[in-house]
Amino acid sequence: MAVQGGFVAGTLVSALLNLADLVSPRWVFAVGCLGAVVSNALVTTSLSAVEVVAWRFATGSALALVYPPAMKIAAGCVVAGFYADRLGRARVAAWAMMTSATCAALTAAAFHAPYAVLLGLVAIWGFSVVADSAQFSAIVSDTSAEDYVGTALTVQTCLGFLLTMVSIRLTSAVAGWLGWQWAFLLLLPGPVLGVQAMLAFMRPRITRE
Numbered sequence: 001m002a003v004q005g006g007f008v009a010g011t012l013v014s015a016l017l018n019l020a021d022l023v024s025p026r027w028v029f030a031v032g033c034l035g036a037v038v039s040n041a042l043v044t045t046s047l048s049a050v051e052v053v054a055w056r057f058a059t060g061s062a063l064a065l066v067y068p069p070a071m072k073i074a075a076g077c078v079v080a081g082f083y084a085d086r087l088g089r090a091r092v093a094a095w096a097m098m099t100s101a102t103c104a105a106l107t108a109a110a111f112h113a114p115y116a117v118l119l120g121l122v123a124i125w126g127f128s129v130v131a132d133s134a135q136f137s138a139i140v141s142d143t144s145a146e147d148y149v150g151t152a153l154t155v156q157t158c159l160g161f162l163l164t165m166v167s168i169r170l171t172s173a174v175a176g177w178l179g180w181q182w183a184f185l186l187l188l189p190g191p192v193l194g195v196q197a198m199l200a201f202m203r204p205r206i207t208r209e
Helices: 002-017 025-045 049-063 067-079 082-087 089-110 115-143 146-178 180-187 189-208
Strands: none
Touching: 002 049, 002 067, 002 146, 025 049, 025 067, 067 146, 089 115, 089 180, 089 189, 115 146, 146 180, 180 189
């Protein structure tokens, strides 16, 4: 959690300073990589748990300078993706989240299923979770003012990791209370609300067409 906490703090500061748009993404990326390497290496020299947590937090903060600039550099490739352009990025993201929501809903029933069934469910769920991320980044890049694309992507990443931290804590708490069979149902509202958001985003465009 220290790395995630550092990442959230780093992306928040980066967004407030507008670093991803004011400084060359390549320089920000390079400094972030170097900082992450140094911080991670210093963990091995730590003499206490507090030092370990501090350096892991620093590693997360440094990684906050890596992901958003990399997303900005790669955003043009994502936006130009053939299938996303053909079907619509919001539509692809909505379908991915529908799949994710379905997988989350099936976790309770599949808890005692054969290993092969569980493996298949987890594989589909993992694929759907990854599939929507690129679309979100592309949508943010496509709809943000040109001078603030990097900052917008930084804020998006910050909120995403913050949500992840909360989800991990809450899911573990629910698992301790009700058991792991029911814990993942807690993740169901996220993609359901996400689908509604994508449908609302698409509605004005559909009306114009």
